[in-house]
Amino acid sequence: MVGFVDALGCRLTVDISFGKDEYAWMPLSSSISKRRNLSEGDPELLDAAGVTEDSLTRIAHAAGFAEAGMVGLPHAETERDAARFAAFIEQGRAGSMAYLARRSGEDGGGELLRSRVQIPFPWARSVVVCLASYHAEAPLSMDAAGSGAGWIARYAWSGRKEQGRKEQGRKDQNGSVRPSDYHKVLLKRLRGLEAAMHAAYGEFECRAYVDTGPVVERSIARAAGLGWTGKNTCLIHPKLGSWNFLGVLVTSLAVGEETERLAVPDRCGSCRRCLDACPTGALVEPYQMDATRCISYLTIEHRGAIGEELMGGMGRQVFGCDICQDVCPWNRKAPIGVDEDSDLGPRRELINPELDWLAGLKEADFERLFNGSPVRRAGFAGLRRNVAIAMGNSGLSRYVPWLRGWASGVDLPGDAGAGEEAMRTAARWALSQIAEKGEPSNRRE
Numbered sequence: 001m002v003g004f005v006d007a008l009g010c011r012l013t014v015d016i017s018f019g020k021d022e023y024a025w026m027p028l029s030s031s032i033s034k035r036r037n038l039s040e041g042d043p044e045l046l047d048a049a050g051v052t053e054d055s056l057t058r059i060a061h062a063a064g065f066a067e068a069g070m071v072g073l074p075h076a077e078t079e080r081d082a083a084r085f086a087a088f089i090e091q092g093r094a095g096s097m098a099y100l101a102r103r104s105g106e107d108g109g110g111e112l113l114r115s116r117v118q119i120p121f122p123w124a125r126s127v128v129v130c131l132a133s134y135h136a137e138a139p140l141s142m143d144a145a146g147s148g149a150g151w152i153a154r155y156a157w158s159g160r161k162e163q164g165r166k167e168q169g170r171k172d173q174n175g176s177v178r179p180s181d182y183h184k185v186l187l188k189r190l191r192g193l194e195a196a197m198h199a200a201y202g203e204f205e206c207r208a209y210v211d212t213g214p215v216v217e218r219s220i221a222r223a224a225g226l227g228w229t230g231k232n233t234c235l236i237h238p239k240l241g242s243w244n245f246l247g248v249l250v251t252s253l254a255v256g257e258e259t260e261r262l263a264v265p266d267r268c269g270s271c272r273r274c275l276d277a278c279p280t281g282a283l284v285e286p287y288q289m290d291a292t293r294c295i296s297y298l299t300i301e302h303r304g305a306i307g308e309e310l311m312g313g314m315g316r317q318v319f320g321c322d323i324c325q326d327v328c329p330w331n332r333k334a335p336i337g338v339d340e341d342s343d344l345g346p347r348r349e350l351i352n353p354e355l356d357w358l359a360g361l362k363e364a365d366f367e368r369l370f371n372g373s374p375v376r377r378a379g380f381a382g383l384r385r386n387v388a389i390a391m392g393n394s395g396l397s398r399y400v401p402w403l404r405g406w407a408s409g410v411d412l413p414g415d416a417g418a419g420e421e422a423m424r425t426a427a428r429w430a431l432s433q434i435a436e437k438g439e440p441s442n443r444r445e
């Protein structure tokens with residue numbers, strides 16, 4: 001783990017140094033960047049148009065990012081990616097994520113806002129894309145686990161240690177682990193980067209986003225040379241794999257050639273592991289996802305009941321899904337990027353959480369555990385519905401009392417209506433699964 005304090009005072013929490021082995025395993029073509037070695041004192045650095053990849057990367061590392069790239073707008077594949085995005089929306093693959101389908105114009109009848117960065121930001125001339133690892137030393141969702149274990153996607157494990165702070169009875173000897181949300185953590189880093197860029201390059205227009213802006217971050221990240229689009233639709237960095245968050249600064253800085261990296265070539269080759277492993281058939285074709293079938297969408301974004309044809313494939317995932325990244329060979333040797341001391345470090349209680357524990361949480365417990373964590377997005381009712389489905393998929397008869405209660409309306413989550421009906425549907429389905437499967441005799445422990 002590399003850690004140093006720089007002029008910005010931010011600690012670098014990810015390993016950005018690679019040993020010879022990693023290079024040997026994954027030859028990162030030196031042609032990825034067209035570096036020009038401008039020295040630090042070079043007056044060109046003070047000129048907005050003279051931002052260089054080297055200088056930008058240095059500032060981004062200092063702000064706590066593992067990688068950064070910058071791309072001028074419109075980028076070379078703008079029209080291709082715009083067409084891909086439009087097709088995704090038109091085919092109904094965004095499901096109920098209506099924000100993805102927002103259009104320009106006062107009546108909302110214009111172009112799809114996210115199809116091109118310059119639609120919502122006509123002044124934009126470039127985007128800085130930053131990447132931060134959330135790869136913790138921990139098992140994969142595919143690894144054997146206890147028979148009653150659920151799975152929370154690893155991007156949502158994050159917590160930050162607060163020295164000496166008593167909290168929730170989950171203290172360790174050094175302090176306690178409170179939830180942290182990558183949106184906030186990365187946004188803070190982006191603000192640091194933005195301030196440093198202003199200091200170096202002067203005034204310019206800028207908007208910082210993590211996830212929530214009207215920008216397709218993976219499209220821009222690929223264009224900025226941070227990786228390629230995998231067949232699982234994730235952005236894969238040739239050395240860091242795909243366990244990474246993205247954050248963007250949309251800027252009015254015009255960039256020169258020296259700033260841009262060459263695109264990283266697609267290295268999926270003939271591999272199809274992610275497509276073959278996806279249990280709900282959400283990867284309908286290489287590079288194409290029908291989000292309405294994705295477990296991540298179903299467990300996090302979707303409110304209401306889940307179709308029977310999908311519940312069986314959801315397995316033990318109670319929040320998000322890591323399967324198509326777990327099987328990806330490019331993640332196998334990706335360096336560990338976070339540990340318990342970093343602000344995106346894992347909260348161990350969220351790794352392979354017991355379904356019994358999750359089922360027993362009251363709404364107040366849920367708030368206490370997940371306020372400030374990505375898991376909160378699923379809502380108390382959503383998480384409980386997901387737990388019921390995972391119980392059904394476990395086939396374990398010890399869950400019958402929980403499920404009978406929920407199916408008959410006992411201890412249902414507070415929001416009546418769709419949430420309640422979703423819960424009953426999930427519980428009834430889970431009971432039928434347990435009745436059908438019986439107690440598993442030869443499952444992996």
Ligand code: B12
Pocket residue numbers: 080081082084085088097100153154155210211212213215216217218219222229232233234235236242243244245246247287288289291294296297300301319320321322324
């Ligand atoms: C909506 C959304 C989802 C939806 C839909 C996902 C999807 N595949 O579209 C759901 C809820 C399912 C989801 C799941 C996850 N998400 Co999400 N999600 C988003 C969000 C908000 C928008 C994505 C979007 O616009 N999708 C629409 C489709 C059409 O876009 P796209 O797949 O990115 O494709 C574009 C380009 O990649 C390119 N393209 C498409 N196909 C091809 C093919 C080739 C060959 C090429 C060259 C280019 C190319 O064109 C497309 C249009 O521009 C972004 C944040 C953001 N603002 O961008 C995060 C984001 C994509 N999610 C992220 C994460 C971490 C996840 C999960 C890992 C969480 C989890 N563990 O459960 C999973 C991963 C599932 C998966 N295999 O993608 C990260 C991804 C980081 C990374 N390394 O890729 C992002 C960037 C958030 C962030 N700021 O870090 N997510």
Ligand code: SF4
Pocket residue numbers: 232277278279280281282283289293294295296321322323324325
């Ligand atoms: S996240 Fe899970 S459900 Fe979604 S595409 Fe990947 S493997 Fe399939």
Ligand code: SF4
Pocket residue numbers: 230231232233267268269271272273274275324327328329330
């Ligand atoms: S599993 Fe294989 S096909 Fe899928 S993204 Fe990884 S390398 Fe590409």
